[in-house]
Amino acid sequence: MIRVETLSKRYGEAPPVVDDLSMEVAAGEICAVVGTSGSGKTTLLRMINRLVEPSAGRVLIAGEDTRNLRGHELRRRIGYVIQGHGLFPHWSVADNIGTVPRLLRWKRAAIDARVDELLALFGMEPATYRDRRPAELSGGQQQRVGVARALAARPDVLLMDEPFGALDPVIRGRAQDELAAVQARLGTTVVLVTHDMEEAVRLGHRIAVMDAGRLLQCATPAEMMARPATPFVEALVGGAERPFRLLSLDRVEAAVEPGEADGPPIDAGANLREALSACLWSGRDALPVERNGQRIGRVTLAALRRRAAPEAGTPAP
Amino acid sequence: MPVLAAPAAAWRRVDRLGVLIALVACLGAALPFALFRANRIVPGEGLAIASALPSPEAALLGLAVLAFLAAAALRVPPAVKLAAGAGLLALACVLVGRSAGFLTPPGNGFARVAPGSGFWTLGFAALLLAADALVRLRLPPLARVTVLALALALLGLLLWSGAWDGLSLLKEYGTRAERFWAEGRRHVALAFGSVAAACLVGLPLGLLCHRIKPLRAGLLSVLNILQTVPSIALFGLLIGPLAWVAANVPGARALGISGIGAAPAFVALVGYSLLPIVSNTVVGLAGVSRSVVEAARGMGMRRGQRLFRVELPLAAPVILTGIRIVLVQNIGIATVAALIGGGGFGVFVFQGVGQTAMDLVLLGAAPTVLLAFAAAVLLDAAVEALSGSNFREAAR
Ligand SMILES: Nc1ncnc2c1ncn2[C@@H]1O[C@H](COP(=O)(O)OP(=O)(O)O)[C@@H](O)[C@H]1O
Ligand SMILES: [Mg+2]
Numbered sequence: 001m002i003r004v005e006t007l008s009k010r011y012g013e014a015p016p017v018v019d020d021l022s023m024e025v026a027a028g029e030i031c032a033v034v035g036t037s038g039s040g041k042t043t044l045l046r047m048i049n050r051l052v053e054p055s056a057g058r059v060l061i062a063g064e065d066t067r068n069l070r071g072h073e074l075r076r077r078i079g080y081v082i083q084g085h086g087l088f089p090h091w092s093v094a095d096n097i098g099t100v101p102r103l104l105r106w107k108r109a110a111i112d113a114r115v116d117e118l119l120a121l122f123g124m125e126p127a128t129y130r131d132r133r134p135a136e137l138s139g140g141q142q143q144r145v146g147v148a149r150a151l152a153a154r155p156d157v158l159l160m161d162e163p164f165g166a167l168d169p170v171i172r173g174r175a176q177d178e179l180a181a182v183q184a185r186l187g188t189t190v191v192l193v194t195h196d197m198e199e200a201v202r203l204g205h206r207i208a209v210m211d212a213g214r215l216l217q218c219a220t221p222a223e224m225m226a227r228p229a230t231p232f233v234e235a236l237v238g239g240a241e242r243p244f245r246l247l248s249l250d251r252v253e254a255a256v257e258p259g260e261a262d263g264p265p266i267d268a269g270a271n272l273r274e275a276l277s278a279c280l281w282s283g284r285d286a287l288p289v290e291r292n293g294q295r296i297g298r299v300t301l302a303a304l305r306r307r308a309a310p311e312a313g314t315p316a317p
Numbered sequence: 318m319p320v321l322a323a324p325a326a327a328w329r330r331v332d333r334l335g336v337l338i339a340l341v342a343c344l345g346a347a348l349p350f351a352l353f354r355a356n357r358i359v360p361g362e363g364l365a366i367a368s369a370l371p372s373p374e375a376a377l378l379g380l381a382v383l384a385f386l387a388a389a390a391l392r393v394p395p396a397v398k399l400a401a402g403a404g405l406l407a408l409a410c411v412l413v414g415r416s417a418g419f420l421t422p423p424g425n426g427f428a429r430v431a432p433g434s435g436f437w438t439l440g441f442a443a444l445l446l447a448a449d450a451l452v453r454l455r456l457p458p459l460a461r462v463t464v465l466a467l468a469l470a471l472l473g474l475l476l477w478s479g480a481w482d483g484l485s486l487l488k489e490y491g492t493r494a495e496r497f498w499a500e501g502r503r504h505v506a507l508a509f510g511s512v513a514a515a516c517l518v519g520l521p522l523g524l525l526c527h528r529i530k531p532l533r534a535g536l537l538s539v540l541n542i543l544q545t546v547p548s549i550a551l552f553g554l555l556i557g558p559l560a561w562v563a564a565n566v567p568g569a570r571a572l573g574i575s576g577i578g579a580a581p582a583f584v585a586l587v588g589y590s591l592l593p594i595v596s597n598t599v600v601g602l603a604g605v606s607r608s609v610v611e612a613a614r615g616m617g618m619r620r621g622q623r624l625f626r627v628e629l630p631l632a633a634p635v636i637l638t639g640i641r642i643v644l645v646q647n648i649g650i651a652t653v654a655a656l657i658g659g660g661g662f663g664v665f666v667f668q669g670v671g672q673t674a675m676d677l678v679l680l681g682a683a684p685t686v687l688l689a690f691a692a693a694v695l696l697d698a699a700v701e702a703l704s705g706s707n708f709r710e711a712a713r
Contacts, residue, residue: 051614076617086612090630099616149616 001027001189002048002157007057009043009213017043019213020057025206027156030183030190031218032204034197034236040213041193045159048191049078061157076100079150079158079188083165085142087134093119093145094130100153118148121182140171147179151188158183160192164199176202197236201245209233222249243308247272252289252299255307261286261298268296276304335389335398338446342389342405345438346382351416356427357485357674363433369416381408382439389446395453402447409439410475417483429485431676458698458705465694472687485676486683489665497665501684503579504661507651508688511583512644515590520636522591523598524624533599540592582659586650590643597639601632634704641696648689652681 002025010016018040025031033041046052048059050071059066066074087096097118098111106114116126122144134142143163150158163179164172180203183190194200200207201221208218209232217229221237225246228234237245252275253268265288266275278287279301286300349363350370367375381404388401417430432440451464481487490497526533546554560577605628613623629636655663662681669677 049615051611072617072619074617075615080612080615082608082612082615084608086606086608086615088609088612088627089606099618103617103622 001025001029001062002191003060003063004044004048005058005060007044007047007059008055009040009047009052010055016055016213018047018054021210021213021215022057023208023215023218025189025191027189028187029205030180030192030203031206031208032200033191033193033208033210034195034200035210037195039210041195041210042161044210045161045191045193048157048159049075049080051075076103076153077155077157079153079155081146081150081158081160081163083162085134085146085166087142087146087149089134092131092133093137096134096145097149097152099149104153106153114152118152122148122178139167140175143167143171143175144178147182151182151186156189158188158190160190162194163192164194172199179203198245201237201248209236222246244273244276247276247304247308250307253291253296255299255303256289256297257300257303259286259298259300261288261300263287265290265295266299267291272299272304272307275299276301276308279304330392331390332392334449335391335446338442338449339386339389341445342382342385342439342442345435345440345442346379348435348438349433350378350435350439351413351420352431352433353420354429354431354485357429357489357676358672361429361431363435364416364420366435369420369433370412371415371419374412374415378408378412381405385443385446389442395450399447399450399454402443402445402450406440406443406447407471409436409443411480414475414480414482414484417481421483429488429676430483431485458702461694462698465691469691486679489674489676489680497680500660500662500664500681503659504648504651504663504685505688507579507582507586507654507659507661508644508647511586511647511651512590512640514583515587515594515643516640518587519591519594520598523595523602523636526595526599527602537592537596537599540595543588544592577658579654579659581657582651582654582661586647586654589650590647593639593642593646594636597642598632598636601635601639602628604635605631634700637696637700637703641693641700644696645689645693648685648692652685 004021004023007018007021008016009018021044023031033044035041043052047054048061048066050066061078069077088099091099094112094115097115101111101114115130119126119129124141124144129137129141129145134145137145143166147160147163150160164175167175176199182188192200192203204221206218207221207224209216209224211232217224217233219227219229224233225237225242228237248271250272251268252266252270252272255272255275256268261284263282263284266278268289268291275287279285285302286298288295289297289299346366348365350366351364352361353364354361366378369375370378385401385405388398413432413436420430421428451461456464475481476487482491522536526536609627609631610623613627618626651659651661652663652666654661655667662685665681666678667681669675669679669681
């Protein structure tokens with residue numbers, strides 16, 4: 001869906017901010033771009049919607065060179081969410097969400113309907129919130145309105161720059177789950193910039209690691225943890241957290257095996273990290289697994305241990 | 318210890334600012350309420366309340382002053398203070414008109430009765446109390462404008478009813494009514510026209526300074542210098558160049574441009590207005606949050622859309638504050654325009670000074686002050702209404 005070809009950006013004589021970077025994001029996928037502060041993530045993202053013009057290289061969206069469109073026309077087709085939401089303080093929630101549809105001259109009724117639809121999608125009662133000002137919302141609600149605004153004109157592509165950075169951990173977790181659900185439902189292609197590896201693992205179908213303007217590795221979270229391309233990537237995904245991150249990628253149903261176990265059951269939809277936690281906490285070697293209240297087997301500590309290590313055949317680091 | 322507690326409690330019931338206002342009112346009640354003069358330019362004879370009014374009216378005013386003192390000095394609700402202030406002001410205004418009829422001998426066309434220092438002091442105290450009460454009431458913008466409209470309507474009624482016709486001020490008005498309105502129109506045209514022209518020039522200049530950073534420091538310091546030239550000097554400085562333009566540019570004279578008169582006054586007023594308008598535009602635009610402007614770009618707004626839908630509306634309260642400063646300032650400075658033949662209410666002020674006829678000075682000064690005050694209230698209300706809708710976020 002998005003194809004970045006040998007993209008570079010340099011400001012003056014300084015070393016390039018983005019350096020000869022190529023990558024591809026498949027349709028319907030969330031690609032999380034991770035890297036330390038100043039590694040060029042924002043610049044990469046802003047070159048996709050041409051808020052920043054590349055010094056070299058090009059970007060194709062759905063096979064079309066983005067330079068074929070005028071900048072503002074391109075941006076009306078691409079959703080964009082920035083850190084700190086950037087809502088227009090002098091407009092109501094409805095006016096904020098309707099920004100791009102209005103620029104595209106949708107009919108009034110169509111805009112109103114779309115606003116209500118999006119508010120409902122993000123669990124905000126339209127009648128209650130439609131006419132509020134951004135200042136009258138909580139941080140989490142402002143963030144949701146920011147995402148709703150980006151999605152208003154049904155873009156195929158959504159760019160997000162540290163969208164959850166300003167939220168506290170509890171609200172952030174909820175917002176991340178909500179984004180994953182909305183994205184799965186709409187099938188939008190998402191490029192999400194973050195400096196938080198946890199967030200990248202949680203949301204990204206693929207993770208792209210950047211350092212000093214270069215792309216070090218672009219792979220699925222499991223692949224990246226099993227086979228980090230460079231020591232930098234390894235440090236980023238690794239450390240003491242790696243086995244737990246690996247476990248959090250899979251659901252219990254993927255590790256279920258026939259057999260019996262004692263004690264309270266775990267749901268098949270929970271992730272393996274939660275299963276490990278339950279084993280350790282209750283001192284059991286196996287947990288019964290349920291789906292919709294029906295016993296379907298068990299998950300054992302031994303199976304969890306196998307899955308928490310690098311895949312068989314991979315040389316251990 | 319109730320014996321000691323009682324004075325303490327009583328002291329707590331006292332309003333400090335109110336006591337000060339009450340003292341001013343006491344002074345006002347003691348000073349001459351009306352001024353009687355045999356003709357318009359001789360020094361007058363001050364008459365205290367008791368001798369300036371028929372006894373029933375004098376007693377009524379005395380009682381009103383006592384009630385006012387109590388309302389001012391004690392901690393009572395602001396609405397009561399407002400009523401006391403407005404009531405005393407209205408009564409004093411009506412009665413000073415009555416004293417003119419009472420004091421002028423029948424059939425005497427030369428004698429003049431004017432409000433005395435006591436009237437002005439009482440009126441000042443009453444206004445102060447009413448204004449303080451209005452501030453404490455924290456009225457929303459629309460209510461403040463309504464209060465202003467009401468006050469102006471009452472003033473209009475007072476003048477229209479003829480209650481003041483016997484006062485020297487209105488006698489001065491009576492002999493030059495036509496001139497008064499002509500100069501009034503000229504004054505308004507000078508003040509408002511110059512602000513409008515300054516907006517036409519200053520807003521784009523401010524925008525340019527905002528976009529082109531190197532321009533900012535230079536332009537603002539030039540305007541700063543312009544701002545510090547005394548008004549009369551600036552008026553004078555413009556006589557030469559404009560006279561030259563009138564003489565040498567074809568058609569300029571037909572447009573009303575000449576060395577003296579309204580043209581240099583207008584140009585000078587525009588010059589004075591530029592700095593506040595340009596700098597407030599720059600400050601207002603710079604105050605718009607970066608992430609909001611970035612979001613506007615990211616949503617696909619074009620340059621003009623960004624400016625008119627996001628940046629200018631968000632900067633509007635600050636820009637409007639600049640316009641308010643300039644409008645009030647120009648209503649005042651336009652008075653000086655009369656010195657170079659520019660017309661306006663200043664004509665009466667300077668004529669009055671020349672003839673030592675204080676009533677004539679007042680005929681020019683009073684409407685100027687009233688106009689400036691009304692403009693300030695209106696624009697303050699507009700600024701507050703706008704920032705209320707824009708910056709509720711900032712208040713969090
Ligand atoms: N307009 C600009 N001019 C000069 N340098 C810039 C500009 N924008 C970004 N940079 C530099 O590019 C580098 C990468 O910035 P950025 O893409 O924002 O990084 P990240 O989002 O990963 O933190 C930074 O060192 C920053 O100073
Ligand atoms: Mg960034």
